[in-house]
Amino acid sequence: MEHFTPWSSLLGGVLIGLASAMLFVGQGRIAGVMGIFNGLLGKVTSDYWWRLFFVVGLLLGGVIILHYLPQNSALGFSRPLPLVIIAGLLVGFGTRMGNGCTSGHGVCGLGRRSPRSLAAVLSFMGAGMLTVYLLKLVGV
Amino acid sequence: MLNPSKVLAFLDITGNWDPSLALVMVGAIGVYIVVYPLSLKKMRKPLLDSEFNLVKLTKVDRKLVFGEVLFGIGWGLTGICPGPGITNAPVFSSTVMTFLISMTVGMLIFNWVQKKYSI
Numbered sequence: 001m002e003h004f005t006p007w008s009s010l011l012g013g014v015l016i017g018l019a020s021a022m023l024f025v026g027q028g029r030i031a032g033v034m035g036i037f038n039g040l041l042g043k044v045t046s047d048y049w050w051r052l053f054f055v056v057g058l059l060l061g062g063v064i065i066l067h068y069l070p071q072n073s074a075l076g077f078s079r080p081l082p083l084v085i086i087a088g089l090l091v092g093f094g095t096r097m098g099n100g101c102t103s104g105h106g107v108c109g110l111g112r113r114s115p116r117s118l119a120a121v122l123s124f125m126g127a128g129m130l131t132v133y134l135l136k137l138v139g140v
Numbered sequence: 141m142l143n144p145s146k147v148l149a150f151l152d153i154t155g156n157w158d159p160s161l162a163l164v165m166v167g168a169i170g171v172y173i174v175v176y177p178l179s180l181k182k183m184r185k186p187l188l189d190s191e192f193n194l195v196k197l198t199k200v201d202r203k204l205v206f207g208e209v210l211f212g213i214g215w216g217l218t219g220i221c222p223g224p225g226i227t228n229a230p231v232f233s234s235t236v237m238t239f240l241i242s243m244t245v246g247m248l249i250f251n252w253v254q255k256k257y258s259i
Contacts, residue, residue, distance in 0.1 A: 003146070003149060003156075003158050003160070004158055004159060004160055005160050006160070006163055009160040009161070009163035009164045009167070010163045010164070010166065010167045011167065012141070012164050012167065013163060013164035013165060013166060013167020013168040013169075013170075013171075014167040014168065014170070014171055015167075016164065016167070016168040017167060017168035017169065017170060017171025017172045017175075018171055020168065020171075020172050021171055021172055021175035021176070021179075024175070024176060024179060024186065024192070025175065025179050025183070025186060025187060026186055026187045026188050027186055027187075027188050027189055027193075028185065028186030028188075028189045028191060028192040028193050029186075029189075029193050030193070030195060033222040033223040033226065034222045034247075037222060037226065037247075038247055038251070041244070041247065041248065041251070050188075055226060058223065058226050058227045059226065059227065059229055059230060061227055062142070062226075062227040062228055062229060062230040062231070063230045065142055065227070066230050066231055071143070072142055072143050073142045073143060073228055073231055074142060074143060074144055074220070074224070074228040074231050074233065074235070074236050075231050075233070077143065077144050077145060077233070077235060078233065078234070078235045079217070079218050079235055081234065081235075081238055083217055083218065084217075084218055084235055084238045084239050084242065085238060085242045086214070086217060086242075087214040087215075087217035087218040087220065087239060087242070088214065088238065088239040088240070088241065088242025088243040088244075088245070088246060089214070089242050089243070089245060089246040089249075090210050090211065090213050090214025090217070090246065091211055091214035091215060091220070091221060091222065091225075091239075091242075091243050091246060092214075092242065092243035092244060092245060092246020092247040092248075092249075092250070093207075093210060093246035093247065093249055093250045094207045094208060094209070094210030094211030094212070094213070094214060094246075095207065095208075095211045095221075095222060095247075096207070096246070096247050096250035096251065096254075097203060097204075097206065097207025097208075097210065097250055098203070098204050098205075098206075098207030098208035098210075098211055099197060099204065099207070100208075101211065101221050101222045101223065102215075102221050102222075102223065103222070103223050105208070106165060106168075106169075107165070107168040107169055107172055108172060108176075109195075110165075110169050110173075111168075111169045111171075111172030111173040111176050112172075112173075112176055112195070113173070114195070114198075115198075115200060116197060116198060116199070116200050116204060119200040119204060119205060119208075120204055120205075120208040121208075123204075123205050123208035123209045123211075123212060124208045124209065124211050124212030124215060125151075125212065126209075126212065127208070127209040127210075127211070127212025127213050127215075127216065128151045128212040128213070128215045128216035129151045129152075129153050129216065130212075130216070131151075131212065131213045131215075131216025131217060132148060132151040132152050132153075132216045133152075133153075133154055135216070135217070136152070136154075136155065
Protein backbone atom coordinates (compact mmCIF):
# COMPACT_ATOMS: atom_id res chain seq x y z
CA MET A 1 0.00 0.00 0.00
CA GLU A 2 1.73 3.10 -1.18
CA HIS A 3 1.05 6.60 0.03
CA PHE A 4 -1.58 5.47 2.51
CA THR A 5 -2.31 8.44 4.75
CA PRO A 6 -4.73 7.10 7.37
CA TRP A 7 -4.81 9.97 9.85
CA SER A 8 -5.08 12.92 7.51
CA SER A 9 -7.68 11.01 5.52
CA LEU A 10 -9.74 10.30 8.62
CA LEU A 11 -9.44 13.90 9.76
CA GLY A 12 -10.34 15.20 6.32
CA GLY A 13 -13.35 12.92 6.26
CA VAL A 14 -14.49 14.11 9.68
CA LEU A 15 -14.25 17.71 8.46
CA ILE A 16 -16.35 16.85 5.42
CA GLY A 17 -18.87 15.16 7.69
CA LEU A 18 -19.00 18.17 9.98
CA ALA A 19 -19.43 20.54 7.07
CA SER A 20 -22.26 18.44 5.66
CA ALA A 21 -23.85 18.20 9.09
CA MET A 22 -23.62 21.96 9.51
CA LEU A 23 -25.41 22.48 6.21
CA PHE A 24 -28.21 20.21 7.37
CA VAL A 25 -28.53 21.72 10.83
CA GLY A 26 -28.17 25.26 9.52
CA GLN A 27 -29.93 25.22 6.19
CA GLY A 28 -31.83 21.93 6.30
CA ARG A 29 -30.18 20.86 3.05
CA ILE A 30 -28.33 17.79 1.83
CA ALA A 31 -24.68 18.57 1.08
CA GLY A 32 -24.58 17.14 -2.39
CA VAL A 33 -22.25 19.32 -4.43
CA MET A 34 -23.81 18.34 -7.75
CA GLY A 35 -27.28 19.29 -6.58
CA ILE A 36 -26.08 22.48 -4.98
CA PHE A 37 -24.14 23.53 -8.07
CA ASN A 38 -26.98 22.58 -10.39
CA GLY A 39 -29.22 25.02 -8.58
CA LEU A 40 -26.84 27.80 -9.55
CA LEU A 41 -27.33 27.08 -13.25
CA GLY A 42 -30.95 28.13 -13.20
CA LYS A 43 -32.82 31.26 -12.30
CA VAL A 44 -31.88 33.34 -9.29
CA THR A 45 -34.46 32.51 -6.67
CA SER A 46 -34.43 32.83 -2.90
CA ASP A 47 -32.84 29.40 -3.05
CA TYR A 48 -29.79 30.83 -4.76
CA TRP A 49 -27.88 32.43 -1.92
CA TRP A 50 -27.08 29.52 0.36
CA ARG A 51 -25.88 27.64 -2.72
CA LEU A 52 -23.64 30.51 -3.71
CA PHE A 53 -22.21 30.79 -0.22
CA PHE A 54 -21.55 27.06 -0.17
CA VAL A 55 -19.64 27.16 -3.47
CA VAL A 56 -17.70 30.23 -2.34
CA GLY A 57 -16.81 28.25 0.76
CA LEU A 58 -15.52 25.41 -1.39
CA LEU A 59 -13.44 27.85 -3.42
CA LEU A 60 -12.01 29.46 -0.28
CA GLY A 61 -11.09 26.01 0.96
CA GLY A 62 -9.38 25.40 -2.35
CA VAL A 63 -7.41 28.62 -2.06
CA ILE A 64 -6.25 27.68 1.43
CA ILE A 65 -5.16 24.19 0.34
CA LEU A 66 -3.42 25.56 -2.73
CA HIS A 67 -1.51 27.96 -0.51
CA TYR A 68 -0.61 25.73 2.43
CA LEU A 69 -0.79 22.17 1.08
CA PRO A 70 -0.45 22.43 -2.69
CA GLN A 71 0.75 18.84 -2.91
CA ASN A 72 -2.74 17.81 -1.75
CA SER A 73 -4.44 19.69 -4.57
CA ALA A 74 -4.72 19.09 -8.31
CA LEU A 75 -1.69 21.32 -8.89
CA GLY A 76 0.57 19.60 -11.37
CA PHE A 77 -2.05 16.98 -12.24
CA SER A 78 -2.86 16.70 -15.90
CA ARG A 79 -4.54 14.31 -18.28
CA PRO A 80 -4.94 14.48 -22.06
CA LEU A 81 -7.59 17.11 -22.74
CA PRO A 82 -9.86 14.91 -24.90
CA LEU A 83 -10.01 12.47 -21.98
CA VAL A 84 -10.76 15.30 -19.56
CA ILE A 85 -13.57 16.58 -21.77
CA ILE A 86 -15.19 13.15 -21.97
CA ALA A 87 -14.73 12.69 -18.23
CA GLY A 88 -16.34 16.05 -17.46
CA LEU A 89 -19.29 15.38 -19.73
CA LEU A 90 -19.87 11.95 -18.18
CA VAL A 91 -19.58 13.29 -14.64
CA GLY A 92 -21.93 16.18 -15.34
CA PHE A 93 -24.52 14.18 -17.21
CA GLY A 94 -24.28 11.08 -15.04
CA THR A 95 -24.56 12.80 -11.67
CA ARG A 96 -27.57 14.76 -12.87
CA MET A 97 -29.19 11.58 -14.11
CA GLY A 98 -28.40 9.75 -10.88
CA ASN A 99 -29.24 12.82 -8.82
CA GLY A 100 -26.05 12.90 -6.80
CA CYS A 101 -22.31 12.46 -6.56
CA THR A 102 -19.79 11.29 -3.96
CA SER A 103 -20.89 13.90 -1.43
CA GLY A 104 -24.62 13.62 -1.95
CA HIS A 105 -24.90 9.86 -2.24
CA GLY A 106 -21.60 8.78 -0.72
CA VAL A 107 -21.50 10.87 2.43
CA CYS A 108 -25.02 12.13 3.03
CA GLY A 109 -26.88 9.26 1.40
CA LEU A 110 -25.00 6.52 3.21
CA GLY A 111 -25.14 8.63 6.36
CA ARG A 112 -28.92 8.70 5.97
CA ARG A 113 -28.86 4.94 5.40
CA SER A 114 -30.57 5.39 2.07
CA PRO A 115 -30.87 2.23 -0.06
CA ARG A 116 -30.95 4.43 -3.15
CA SER A 117 -27.64 5.97 -2.24
CA LEU A 118 -26.14 2.58 -1.50
CA ALA A 119 -27.06 1.49 -5.01
CA ALA A 120 -25.58 4.74 -6.33
CA VAL A 121 -22.30 4.32 -4.44
CA LEU A 122 -21.89 0.70 -5.52
CA SER A 123 -22.57 1.78 -9.09
CA PHE A 124 -20.08 4.60 -9.28
CA MET A 125 -17.42 2.83 -7.25
CA GLY A 126 -17.68 -0.26 -9.41
CA ALA A 127 -17.69 1.73 -12.64
CA GLY A 128 -14.77 3.85 -11.44
CA MET A 129 -12.65 0.87 -10.47
CA LEU A 130 -13.39 -0.92 -13.70
CA THR A 131 -12.56 2.18 -15.72
CA VAL A 132 -9.19 2.61 -14.01
CA TYR A 133 -8.43 -1.05 -14.60
CA LEU A 134 -9.36 -0.89 -18.28
CA LEU A 135 -7.37 2.30 -18.81
CA LYS A 136 -4.34 0.54 -17.34
CA LEU A 137 -4.84 -2.41 -19.69
CA VAL A 138 -5.04 -0.07 -22.65
CA GLY A 139 -1.99 1.78 -21.43
CA VAL A 140 -3.41 5.25 -20.81
CA MET B 141 -9.06 13.89 -2.02
CA LEU B 142 -8.41 17.08 -3.90
CA ASN B 143 -5.46 15.33 -5.45
CA PRO B 144 -6.90 13.26 -8.31
CA SER B 145 -3.89 10.94 -8.15
CA LYS B 146 -4.94 9.84 -4.68
CA VAL B 147 -8.46 9.13 -5.88
CA LEU B 148 -7.16 7.15 -8.85
CA ALA B 149 -4.86 5.22 -6.52
CA PHE B 150 -7.94 4.24 -4.49
CA LEU B 151 -9.80 3.12 -7.61
CA ASP B 152 -6.73 1.18 -8.74
CA ILE B 153 -7.65 -1.92 -6.75
CA THR B 154 -5.50 -4.27 -8.80
CA GLY B 155 -2.44 -2.06 -8.64
CA ASN B 156 -0.73 0.00 -5.95
CA TRP B 157 -3.91 0.37 -3.93
CA ASP B 158 -4.22 3.39 -1.65
CA PRO B 159 -7.17 2.90 0.73
CA SER B 160 -7.10 6.50 1.97
CA LEU B 161 -10.39 7.47 0.31
CA ALA B 162 -12.13 4.71 2.26
CA LEU B 163 -11.02 6.34 5.49
CA VAL B 164 -12.23 9.71 4.26
CA MET B 165 -15.65 8.13 3.74
CA VAL B 166 -15.56 6.46 7.16
CA GLY B 167 -14.76 9.76 8.84
CA ALA B 168 -17.39 11.68 6.92
CA ILE B 169 -20.18 9.11 7.18
CA GLY B 170 -19.31 8.48 10.81
CA VAL B 171 -20.13 12.07 11.68
CA TYR B 172 -23.16 12.41 9.41
CA ILE B 173 -24.83 9.17 10.46
CA VAL B 174 -24.96 10.52 14.00
CA VAL B 175 -25.84 14.15 13.38
CA TYR B 176 -28.50 13.62 10.72
CA PRO B 177 -31.06 11.59 12.69
CA LEU B 178 -30.23 13.49 15.87
CA SER B 179 -31.02 16.85 14.31
CA LEU B 180 -34.30 15.57 12.88
CA LYS B 181 -35.22 14.25 16.28
CA LYS B 182 -34.21 17.24 18.36
CA MET B 183 -34.93 20.16 16.03
CA ARG B 184 -38.26 21.27 14.69
CA LYS B 185 -36.63 23.13 11.83
CA PRO B 186 -33.10 24.05 10.66
CA LEU B 187 -31.51 27.17 12.10
CA LEU B 188 -31.74 29.34 9.00
CA ASP B 189 -34.74 27.99 7.13
CA SER B 190 -38.37 27.19 7.79
CA GLU B 191 -38.15 23.44 7.23
CA PHE B 192 -35.79 20.56 6.62
CA ASN B 193 -35.47 19.87 2.91
CA LEU B 194 -35.67 16.08 2.90
CA VAL B 195 -34.93 13.77 -0.01
CA LYS B 196 -38.14 12.58 -1.59
CA LEU B 197 -36.83 9.98 -4.04
CA THR B 198 -36.67 6.47 -2.67
CA LYS B 199 -36.86 4.06 -5.59
CA VAL B 200 -33.75 2.32 -6.86
CA ASP B 201 -34.34 2.47 -10.59
CA ARG B 202 -32.46 2.14 -13.86
CA LYS B 203 -32.09 5.88 -14.20
CA LEU B 204 -30.22 6.04 -10.91
CA VAL B 205 -27.93 3.11 -11.64
CA PHE B 206 -27.22 4.08 -15.23
CA GLY B 207 -26.56 7.68 -14.28
CA GLU B 208 -24.22 6.74 -11.47
CA VAL B 209 -22.39 4.24 -13.69
CA LEU B 210 -21.80 7.01 -16.24
CA PHE B 211 -20.55 9.20 -13.41
CA GLY B 212 -18.28 6.42 -12.20
CA ILE B 213 -16.74 6.02 -15.66
CA GLY B 214 -16.08 9.75 -15.86
CA TRP B 215 -14.64 9.67 -12.35
CA GLY B 216 -12.34 6.80 -13.23
CA LEU B 217 -11.02 8.67 -16.25
CA THR B 218 -9.53 11.55 -14.28
CA GLY B 219 -10.18 10.96 -10.58
CA ILE B 220 -12.07 14.26 -10.39
CA CYS B 221 -15.66 14.54 -9.18
CA PRO B 222 -17.82 17.64 -8.64
CA GLY B 223 -16.76 18.64 -5.12
CA PRO B 224 -13.00 18.41 -5.58
CA GLY B 225 -13.42 19.72 -9.11
CA ILE B 226 -14.95 22.98 -7.94
CA THR B 227 -12.64 23.22 -4.93
CA ASN B 228 -9.65 22.92 -7.25
CA ALA B 229 -10.79 25.84 -9.43
CA PRO B 230 -8.19 28.15 -7.83
CA VAL B 231 -5.50 25.87 -9.28
CA PHE B 232 -6.79 27.13 -12.62
CA SER B 233 -4.94 24.52 -14.68
CA SER B 234 -6.14 23.57 -18.15
CA THR B 235 -7.08 20.12 -16.82
CA VAL B 236 -9.20 21.48 -13.97
CA MET B 237 -10.88 24.22 -15.97
CA THR B 238 -11.57 21.95 -18.94
CA PHE B 239 -13.09 19.44 -16.55
CA LEU B 240 -15.32 22.05 -14.89
CA ILE B 241 -16.52 23.48 -18.18
CA SER B 242 -17.20 20.01 -19.59
CA MET B 243 -18.97 18.99 -16.38
CA THR B 244 -21.20 22.06 -16.57
CA VAL B 245 -21.96 21.33 -20.23
CA GLY B 246 -22.81 17.73 -19.34
CA MET B 247 -25.18 18.95 -16.65
CA LEU B 248 -26.85 21.42 -18.99
CA ILE B 249 -27.28 18.72 -21.62
CA PHE B 250 -29.00 16.47 -19.11
CA ASN B 251 -31.19 19.29 -17.83
CA TRP B 252 -32.26 20.00 -21.39
CA VAL B 253 -32.96 16.33 -22.12
CA GLN B 254 -34.87 16.01 -18.86
CA LYS B 255 -37.03 19.00 -19.67
CA LYS B 256 -37.66 18.03 -23.29
CA TYR B 257 -38.45 14.36 -22.68
CA SER B 258 -39.84 14.66 -19.16
CA ILE B 259 -37.56 11.94 -17.76
